[in-house]
Amino acid sequence: MGQRISSLPEVTLNHLTKKILFTLGFLALYRIGVHVPIPGVNSEALAEFFRSQGANLFGMFNMFSGGALERFSIFALGVMPYISASIISQLLTVIVPHLEALSKEGEAGRKKITQYTRYGTIVIALVQGFMIARTLATTSMGAGSFVTDPSTSWAVLTTISLTAGTAFVMWLGEQITERGVGNGISLIIFCGIVAGLPSVIGNTYEKFNSAEMDLAAIAILIAIVIVVTAGVVFMEQGARQVPVQYAKRQVGNRVYGGQTSHLPIRVNTSGVIPPIFASSLLQIPVTVAQFAQTGLFASVVGTVLIPGGWLYNVLYLVMIIFFTFFYTSIQFKPDDIAENLKKHGGFIPGIRPGARTSEYLGKIINRLTLTGAIYLSAICLIPSLITDSFNVQFYFGGTSLLIIVGVALETFRQIDAHRQSLRYEAFMKNTSIRSRGGRR
Numbered sequence: 001m002g003q004r005i006s007s008l009p010e011v012t013l014n015h016l017t018k019k020i021l022f023t024l025g026f027l028a029l030y031r032i033g034v035h036v037p038i039p040g041v042n043s044e045a046l047a048e049f050f051r052s053q054g055a056n057l058f059g060m061f062n063m064f065s066g067g068a069l070e071r072f073s074i075f076a077l078g079v080m081p082y083i084s085a086s087i088i089s090q091l092l093t094v095i096v097p098h099l100e101a102l103s104k105e106g107e108a109g110r111k112k113i114t115q116y117t118r119y120g121t122i123v124i125a126l127v128q129g130f131m132i133a134r135t136l137a138t139t140s141m142g143a144g145s146f147v148t149d150p151s152t153s154w155a156v157l158t159t160i161s162l163t164a165g166t167a168f169v170m171w172l173g174e175q176i177t178e179r180g181v182g183n184g185i186s187l188i189i190f191c192g193i194v195a196g197l198p199s200v201i202g203n204t205y206e207k208f209n210s211a212e213m214d215l216a217a218i219a220i221l222i223a224i225v226i227v228v229t230a231g232v233v234f235m236e237q238g239a240r241q242v243p244v245q246y247a248k249r250q251v252g253n254r255v256y257g258g259q260t261s262h263l264p265i266r267v268n269t270s271g272v273i274p275p276i277f278a279s280s281l282l283q284i285p286v287t288v289a290q291f292a293q294t295g296l297f298a299s300v301v302g303t304v305l306i307p308g309g310w311l312y313n314v315l316y317l318v319m320i321i322f323f324t325f326f327y328t329s330i331q332f333k334p335d336d337i338a339e340n341l342k343k344h345g346g347f348i349p350g351i352r353p354g355a356r357t358s359e360y361l362g363k364i365i366n367r368l369t370l371t372g373a374i375y376l377s378a379i380c381l382i383p384s385l386i387t388d389s390f391n392v393q394f395y396f397g398g399t400s401l402l403i404i405v406g407v408a409l410e411t412f413r414q415i416d417a418h419r420q421s422l423r424y425e426a427f428m429k430n431t432s433i434r435s436r437g438g439r440r
Contacts, residue, residue: 016181016418023180026172027191033075033168034068034192038161040148041072041136049146063400066192074165076132077125078192079185082170085120087273089113094330121170122163129162130155181418182411190407193400228382232405235375238267240368242361247345261346263337265365268372270327272406275380275399278319282312317377324373334361376402 037043050062050070062069065078093099093113102109137150147154169188176184204221207213242263338358340346347353351360379402 016415019179019181019418020415023176023182023187026176026180026184027187030075030169030172030188030191031066031195033165034066034073034195035071036073036075038072038074038076038158040154040158042146042148043071045146046070046072046136063196064189064192066195068192072136074161075169077128077162077166079166079169079173079188081124081128081166082117082121082173082185083276084124085117088120089117090330118170122167125163125166126159129159129166132162133158182407182414186403186407187411189403193404224382228379228401229405231375232379232401233409235267235372236402236406236409239264240267240364242364243349244341244346245349247347265332265361265368266372267368268375269332269365269369270324270372270376272399272402273327274320274323274373274376275402277323278316279380279399281319282316313381316380320377320380321373324376325369328365328369328372332365334358334365337361 047070061078061080064080065076068075068078089099093103099113099116102112105112133155136146137155139146170185173184173188176182176187204213204218208215208218242265244261244263246259246261335358338354338361341348341357342353348357348360351357380399
């Protein structure tokens, strides 16, 4: 019996190790695909183009894809079409009655919505792939044309290749979620961002060697990274614990209920979606102006909407706050939570069930959302401050830091949850075997 009890951690460790190795193997497969280029592309001209982009929209997408867009590999689109399709499906779920009904049908309805999201991902990937292929075929820079043979057949082949690569990345993410540890899509984005960190650190070291940055600037930069990381960890784990009590009810000779629980409401309910939306919308006119190069629109945007300028930062903050409240209102519905609590006999002490509970929860979520919006705005302003002060890339803060820290925390939480559940299952199996032996 002692042998069985001592072997429980080993069984748990082996099962969890398989999940972790499966996750690492699929992430390695993704990184291999990032280095598989699409033929017919002038890599030197494309590399020169991305070196000149900095914090442009293309630079942000290239960061999320782990450099796949810069290499123009089969994974160049990455998971961005899937993220766009997921956001659209979530918005349509609130607007379209059929999708809203599906979302309330449990697992079967969620699977149907997931299937629609996959179809939407393919459509978005086809459109984005064709637009990128035509843009590369008709654009050139100092190092020459981006495409060696800008024909229609090359554009069609490239569109199909990019779409197939996006579908494969989507499949990788779903497999990691189902059979590995953590959220697959988030881990793929996390892997892409982390893969670019060594080059950023190397560039910073080169600037230090070339006397562009002194030791004091490096020390300040490291201190800022540590403080920001600690702040992100603190805020991402912050939550308001709303007490919930369940009324006692008697069924026959048994009494049910009477427990006291808590309803956790996170400070940052919307996650990293608001900064991604805000930065994408702001970078669209900047990117279009760079391609136009001449004309009234390009001159106005180039003069007024400068990344890092005061007007750009003000608009960025306003959009982050707006999208934080908008996305939180979709994710957290006080009316539904109050109704569910009332159905199950739960209530908040001192608050009447029903409309009063919904109003009370609405006030709490509004205050927390405001705090979360201010927190996101402060984090996303740090990259521009670092760029202006130390002339380094924006990997050290902002959206990338939110993703890195948030995904890491969530993955560790899931690993711990897997470890605890597997130990519990193994212990229950051991207990059932012992009890049968005892009856014998």
